[in-house]
């Protein structure tokens with residue numbers, strides 16, 4: 001509105017209302033209609049159990065739809081983030097080079113704060129803090145490493161798997177010392 005002078009402003013308003021009377025009336029009518037309908041719906045909701053059940057059921061369906069959609073979105077985000085983290089770590093098992101059934105293995109268990117999978121859905125920055133302590137191992141190689149850790153604990157702790165070979169029925173897991181972690185204080 002272009003007027004700072006209250007007189008002129010009032011005059012402008014009067015003129016506007018006169019010129020747009022039809023439009024203003026129509027807006028008010030619609031608004032009254034909506035209010036009336038809401039009141040009627042409310043009365044019916046309170047007095048008609050069948051109608052109430054229908055409304056409640058519809059609300060339930062609606063919230064279920066939203067819940068399902070939210071869950072789908074979250075699952076998709078987790079899947080995509082997991083894939084991104086796998087690529088960040090080279091995309092294949094450091095033991096045998098395969099690209100299937102990959103798992104995040106904490107190189108040094110002492111550094112582990114949580115499972116990568118339980119962090120998925122948080123910000124990339126937060127997930128990366130944990131992912132950067134990990135190497136990718138396929139399910140099989142992960143099992144080999146876990147066996148070694150349990151058998152000769154101290155030897156394998158904090159070591160990276162550099163290779164897993166199968167010779168006959170023997171499994172040879174080659175380990176290498178991992179670089180010290182950034183921010184490590186001791």
Ligand SMILES: [Zn+2]
Pocket residue numbers: 093094095096097098137138139140141142164
């Ligand atoms: Zn492997």
